[in-house]
Amino acid sequence: MSDITKQSLTELVENIKDKKLSSTEVTKAFIDRSEKSKELNAYITEDFTSALNKAKKFDQKPNLDLKLPGVPIAVKDLFCTKDVKTTAGSKILNNFVPTYESTVTDNIWKEGSILLGKLNCDEFAMGSSNETSFFGNVQNPIDKDLVPGGSSGGSASAVAGQLTPITIGTDTGGSIRQPASFTGTVGLKPTYGSCSRYGIVAFASSLDQAGPMAQNVKDCALLQEVISSYDPKDSTSIDFKRNQYSKELTNNIKGKKIGIPKEYRVDGMPKEIEDLWQKGIQYVKDCGAETIDISLPHTSYALPTYYIVAPAEASSNLARYDGVKYGFRAKGENLIDMYEKTRSEGFGAEVQRRIMIGTYVLSSGYYDAYYLKAQKVRKLIKNDFDEAYKKVDAILTPSTPSSAFKIGEKTNDPVSMYLNDIFTVPVNLAGLPGISIPAGHDSRGYPLGLQIIGKAFDEQNILNIAYAMEEKINFKNKITDWWIK
Amino acid sequence: MSIDLKTIKHISKLSRISVDEKKAEKLAVDLNSIFEFIEKLNELKTDNVKPLTSVAETTLKLRPDEVKSKNIREQIVKNSPQDNEDYFVVPKVIE
Numbered sequence: 001m002s003d004i005t006k007q008s009l010t011e012l013v014e015n016i017k018d019k020k021l022s023s024t025e026v027t028k029a030f031i032d033r034s035e036k037s038k039e040l041n042a043y044i045t046e047d048f049t050s051a052l053n054k055a056k057k058f059d060q061k062p063n064l065d066l067k068l069p070g071v072p073i074a075v076k077d078l079f080c081t082k083d084v085k086t087t088a089g090s091k092i093l094n095n096f097v098p099t100y101e102s103t104v105t106d107n108i109w110k111e112g113s114i115l116l117g118k119l120n121c122d123e124f125a126m127g128s129s130n131e132t133s134f135f136g137n138v139q140n141p142i143d144k145d146l147v148p149g150g151s152s153g154g155s156a157s158a159v160a161g162q163l164t165p166i167t168i169g170t171d172t173g174g175s176i177r178q179p180a181s182f183t184g185t186v187g188l189k190p191t192y193g194s195c196s197r198y199g200i201v202a203f204a205s206s207l208d209q210a211g212p213m214a215q216n217v218k219d220c221a222l223l224q225e226v227i228s229s230y231d232p233k234d235s236t237s238i239d240f241k242r243n244q245y246s247k248e249l250t251n252n253i254k255g256k257k258i259g260i261p262k263e264y265r266v267d268g269m270p271k272e273i274e275d276l277w278q279k280g281i282q283y284v285k286d287c288g289a290e291t292i293d294i295s296l297p298h299t300s301y302a303l304p305t306y307y308i309v310a311p312a313e314a315s316s317n318l319a320r321y322d323g324v325k326y327g328f329r330a331k332g333e334n335l336i337d338m339y340e341k342t343r344s345e346g347f348g349a350e351v352q353r354r355i356m357i358g359t360y361v362l363s364s365g366y367y368d369a370y371y372l373k374a375q376k377v378r379k380l381i382k383n384d385f386d387e388a389y390k391k392v393d394a395i396l397t398p399s400t401p402s403s404a405f406k407i408g409e410k411t412n413d414p415v416s417m418y419l420n421d422i423f424t425v426p427v428n429l430a431g432l433p434g435i436s437i438p439a440g441h442d443s444r445g446y447p448l449g450l451q452i453i454g455k456a457f458d459e460q461n462i463l464n465i466a467y468a469m470e471e472k473i474n475f476k477n478k479i480t481d482w483w484i485k
Numbered sequence: 486m487s488i489d490l491k492t493i494k495h496i497s498k499l500s501r502i503s504v505d506e507k508k509a510e511k512l513a514v515d516l517n518s519i520f521e522f523i524e525k526l527n528e529l530k531t532d533n534v535k536p537l538t539s540v541a542e543t544t545l546k547l548r549p550d551e552v553k554s555k556n557i558r559e560q561i562v563k564n565s566p567q568d569n570e571d572y573f574v575v576p577k578v579i580e
Contacts, residue, residue, distance in 0.1 A: 099560040193541045206539060232548065236541050304523045315500065322501070324573050326564035335576045340503035352502055353515055356493075359500045360516070373526055375536030380529070382537055414515055415522050431540025456540075 004029035005162040009071065009219035010246075012165055016062075016069050023062070023070025023114065027055035030072050030116060034163040039483040040139045042158040044077045045085050045118040054114045066112030067226055074164040076155045077118035078125055079105045079210070080199040084115065088201040089123040089133040089151075092321050092328045092346030102199025103234070104168060104210045104227045111226050116164055120154030123348045124318065125175055125203045127151050128420040129410065132350040137407050140183055141479050142446055146404045149179030149420075152213065156183040159213050160477060166214045166223050170200060172207045173306055174400075174424025177436035180213055181399035181449030184438040184477035186220045186466070187213045189424075191456045192431035193238030196231035204313035205236075207306075207428040217437065217467045222246035224459060243460045251468040254288035258465070259392035263299035264423060266401060273398045273448065276440045280396055280450045280469070283439075287468040292392055296384040301377050302426040303418060308361050308374035309429070314351075315358025321346065353414065382430040389455050394462055397423050399436040399449035423451060433459045437466045438475040445478050488516045 004026055007015070015021040031048045051072055058070040080086050080098035087093045101109075109115070122132040130138040130153025138153040140146040141161035148157040152169025156179030159167050169176040171189035180187025188211045195210040202208065212223035225245040231237040260281060265274070281291050323329035323342030330345045332338030347355070361370035388395065401422055410417045427434040432453055439450040450469070454462035493513050497504040504512065558571055567574040 096564055099557070099563060232546070235545055236539070238541055238543060298529075301526060301529065304525045307519060307523055308526075319501075323566060324575055325561075327566070329566035332576060335578050336501070337503075338576050339501045343501055344503040347502070352500075353512065353519075355500050355502065356496050356512060357516060357519060360488075360492075360496050363496070363499060370523070372536055373531060375538060376531035376534040377526055377529060379534050379537035380531070382540065413518075415518055418519075418522075429540075 005033045007165070008215050009165045009222060012071055013069065016071065017064045023055040023058040024052065026070065027051055027072040027114060030164060034116065036484050037161055037163055040141060040157050040161055040163070041136050042119055042138055042154045042161065042163055043074065043117045044087055044089070044120050044135045044154070047084055047115050047117045051114050051116050058112065058114065063112060067222065068108065068111040068113035070112055070114065071165060072114045072116045073108065073166055074116040074119050074158050075105060075167060076121050076152050076169045078121055078170050078201045079168065080201070081105055081115060081118065084118065086118065086201070087134070088125070089121045089135060090347065090351070091134040094134065094328060096326055098199070100199060103196035103229065103231045104200065107227050107229055108168070119158050119167065122151035122153065123351050124201065124314070125151040125170055125172055126314070126350050126354055128174070128178060128417050130154065131407065131411055132348055134348060139483060140404055141483070142183060142404065144482055145407050146446070147182065147407055149182035149404060151175040152179050155213050156180055156185055156187070159183070159185045159215060160479065166212060166219050168210055168223070168227060169213050170208055170210050171428065172203050172310060173428050174421035176211045176213060177399050177424050177434055177449070177451060178420055180436040181438070181447065182404035184447030184475065185213055185215060186217055186435065186437050187211065188220050188224055188435045188459070189427065189433060190224065190228060190459055191433045193236055194228045194433070194457070194459070196229060196234040196237050198231055198233040202317040204310040205317060206313060207310060217463060217470050218246060218249060220435070221249050221463045240457050245460055245463055248460055249467050250464050251287070251471055253284070253465050253468045256289040256394065256465065257392045258284050258289050258291050259294035259388050259395040260291050261294050261296045261299065261388070261395060261397060263296050264397045266422060269401050272442050273401060276448050276450065277398050280439055283469045283472040284396060284465065286472055289465070291396070294388045294392060294395070296388060296426070298377065298380045298384050299426055302381055302429055303422055305374045305377045305381065305429060306421070306425045307357065307418060308370050309378060311354040311358035312362050312371050313358070315355045315362065318351070318355055378429050381426055385430045385432060393455070394465055395453040397451045397453065399423060399451040403442040403446040403448055427453050432456055433462055435462050435466050437470055438477065439469070439473050440475070441478070447477065488513055488520060
């Protein structure tokens, strides 16, 4: 089988279970393609030799009852992997080798999967274009010099470019859904508390969630089923009954009520996004669902709220990088000087900017005006969703206000970069699940995504809606392999 | 509202991030544009709104206080930039 890397996760699992393919063959195919795809810069750390050894070992005594039997997978470099370097895209963690494993990756290995390597991302997951990574830009397989989105840019690029059959990212304000939208892939941000945060390099703890990224909805459902678990090691992990998302997946969404929020029709939104949204509305109607106009009145306050809450939590979380216990250390004349130089040389510009914003909004005299205010508005934003869900089962919106942009296009204007997350951020603030699915192309042939937002813990419902829509949309990603010489 | 260079220097001290003049000026421009954007929140009256501190409205679970990891001293210092057997080494703090 020469086209192994073109197969979906579901196909690969079937072929391995039917003994038509071995783990070694599959692993080798993805390694070969990854080797030819260095120009994408999707990997920070490759673990290919070890991956092949694990695949050979799996084939000697294959356990075919597992959910991901011998399937290789590369993961975002924000997940701690035991004995494999974990950098979070930062110079400050450039030499950090965890002595423990994140719960989410551990769940993946327990189902028989094999680590291929660690994927590039914005530094500490702070960015919307993967341009803040210490390890350089990532190319979008869709077109040269196009950003893959961020922060899970390496993950999105690797799935779209078929360097890994599936992957996991993290999403604090849109970091799974926005890159999925930019690369024509499927990305799910689960309900806050669905996937353990243990062993994930922390950015903003009240918003961070890990989630699956895949070529299609079924693969996404299968991976979600594997990674979601109750974990006593994360105090915000929630003990609820988790579905067998891939087994319970259905395209029957007849009678579902889907909300269309008028506030998502933002000023200056390109016509092609509006057209895509209208097409999406038609698709769900064709599937037998009913659409209802709703209002989420505080939508325009979500981004300003996010840019207080997230940096505040980040400034606290990133206080640990002091050059003492692990990571990079700069030389200093005394202890304080060492701290200040370590953090100044170890963090990139965007991370420093956010630490400073966070420190400022939490500082004496400003806490009430900024941080407390933001927490109150966050409550109003959550109330909007609670009200809407009295009338509807899910909400349909565009994933992003535009398609992917060129590398360097927005790096000088932080606010214009932040506006990328205008449709995704409210979902994190309210702790809800959201999925982005590819739904069309813009005039240049770049993919555009639609987002389905669900009630808390209702991943099955939004996966079902996505699955039904996917069938109608019949999206084909236009990948020319331009980077392979 | 405007964030001046003096404020930038103060925040940089609190953040333990050293900044030179050039960097401070750039940060002042960026932070001012970001705070201008954030000021939008003042349009809303929130006097009677309870702040949302966690979306997961559950009470934290209690668990027995047991030692789960033992003899991991070596692992703890493994990634340190400088150590002396069981200790982290830092620049001299007491003369």
